[in-house]
Amino acid sequence: MENVIEIKNLTKDYGDGNGIFDINLQIRKGEMMGFVGTNGSGKTTTIRCIMGFIKPTSGGAYVYGKEAWEHSSEYIKEIGYVAGEIGFPDLPSGTSFLKSQAEFLGRKDLSYANEVIKKLQLDPRANLKRMSKGMKQKTALVAALMNDANILILDEPTTGLDPLMRIEFLDIIKEEHRKGKTIFMSSHMFNEVEETCDRVALIDKGKIVEVVEMNDIRNRPIKDFKVEFNNQSDYEKFKKLRYKIIRDQKQYNQVTVALKNEEIGKLFADLKKFDVKFISEVKYTLEKHFREVLKSRKEGKDVQ
């Protein structure tokens, strides 16, 4: 698949260990890529490099094969950008901002923007300075989408939104993705990218730790189940059945077992013989995955 955005050995060194170091990342056409990391890990710096706002110390970001710092103006029209910190120009209302933005883009036709406004239930006539955080975020999203650009770069777009608003917001982004747009979204919330993205890159202290395919996480060959028994004898007997026990909590008569998908039937069959209090699947989340990755990196071990 064609790479729309390619980041090659990108380094921006701010000194004192701040910055990003030797980042390599490819974003394919039509893909929705998540970009997670803690605050200050270098997400925004990477995005600024892609936008051509800052000059890399070495390496570079390429969009459609064009180097960002030198040639960003040639492709930037193809990118809809929502900045992490939203500041609007000194204009009276949302409408006048969007009109001015359309003028910059050379667009006369505002029908698509109006469609997005309707979908977001935004009233753009409001005073830009008095807009709530959600309204500002929505206005910024409309500005990013109004040109129907092929790439969307969103820097923590849902920060500060209430949960209902966030769902609404992500729905719009997902719909854009369905239309075939390439989306690169940074976030410090794992569950958010987990729900929406195809791939997720983890950045920590300015370095890419891992890039995972969400399908691999969702369709993991091994699943974990937690089982609790009503009495101790059943608990003892179950432990002898040679399941792979990954967690054992004796005081609750509780065990957590890991097993392959095809073994699930066998487990249920076995459990019929016991007095089971409850059984539940322990979901393997992205957060859990990354936490394990980071933990094992700290311990210097390799993860499977």
Added chain:
Amino acid sequence: MFSKALFKQSCKANGVMWAIITVAVCLMLACLMLVSGSGSITELKDGISSSMVKSSIESEMEARAINYYLISSDSLESFDEAFSSAYQQALEGQMEPEQAQQIALVSGVTALNGYIQDYAQENEIAEGSVEMQELQGLVFYVININPVGFGTPETQADDNFNSFYEGFGVEAPTYDLAGILTGGDRESYRTQYAQRNCSIFLAGNMISESNIENIVTQLENFDITAEDYQNFTYTNDEGEEVSMFTGETGFVYINSLSNNTIVTFNARVEYEVGLGTDKEQAIQEITADLTGSFISTLPQNVSDSLMELGELDLYSITVGTIFFKMAGLLLPIIFIIMCSTNLIAGQVDSGSMAYVLSTSTKRKQVVFTQAIFLIVAIFVMFLLTTVTSMICLAVLNSADVSMGYGDLLLLNLGAFITLFAMSGICFFASCWFNRSKHATSLGGGLNMFFLVATILGLFGSHVLPSVVRIDSLNFFNYVTIISLFDVESILAGKTTFIWKWAILIAIGIVCYVVGAVKFKKKDLPL
């Protein structure tokens, strides 16, 4: 290079601020031109100059009073000496006292003539000159010896002297001849006699028509006419404004001025002599001191400064220097500080620059468009002040105003060029910093410093007359670029202002270009 959309956005964002400031500047200019052009400024100038002339005339009179007093008291003393010694001799020669007194009187008058001769010789006064007449008049009028019983020709005219005194409604004095012989405190008698009479003589002399004419001729150089001279007034005991130097009231004023001066003079001489100072020296010092207003101590400087004041074109100073170099620049400077920050640094700081740059508007275009916007905004502002000033000049009676349309055009153009350079500094700061507060501090701080230095420098600059100038403040004229806007050279019709403009334009261009290059190359936190 030019982005129409961005220009439009800048117009919308800064338009209101621009309009308010432009209206304010034009209004201020119109008020200043119309108010100061309609004569009130000339009145002020006349006020300053007349109060200076008034004080100079006063101190001139004080000096004269002391001089008169010294002459008259000395002449009285020599009269007394001659009279008493001649009288003694006559008595020794077995004469009747009446006869002896007559001889003594003749001898006294001879002594007076001798005193006049000596004084004239000493002070190089020619026989028959006006000064000589004045001297003789003073000596004889003051003593005013009663002629009854004396038939000498010199004393025959004494009738006239009495009528001189009575003409001013004061009693004619009688010199106490008997007192010379009986002794007693003769010196203090003489002092009082001399003081009273020489003051009356001085006052009477000063208000005589020929003398006033004389004084007015001398004052013509200072733009003072006979009418002005009559219009110097003071408030008398009845609370009326009356003439100081002419007519009956003038007599009263000069008389009391002279009396006061002599009393002060005597008191101080007595005090100094009591301290052991040599009398001659004391008299000299005190005379200098008492009449020592700036006029008499520094006669050259002061008459120069009075001349300066007479020539001073207050209209050029208020409109040219005070408005176009200071008051009229203040608001536009505030505008360029705020506007240039809004144009670049403010948008980077708030992040709104991201929207502009993510629409394939290149940085080069952004910085070029914003610079054009700032320059055009100032240019149009000064186009409007030019129109305003032209209208005001057309409305004014051009006879009162020393400025032409050409001068005004150059002044407006100069103000624009000055602001172009200053806006360059602001724009540079705005391009250099990512935080708007830093940009405002550097650009605004520097430009405000320039303006304040210009205001301070005015008080030391030579557009002000030397009497009110504080020379040390002239230093500030060397630390502000506003000094390169050479209003004086423009109004004087010289060409030196042109190369100074060239420097201002160069400063502006360098700042804009360096700022633009920096903005193109720097990292933007968007």
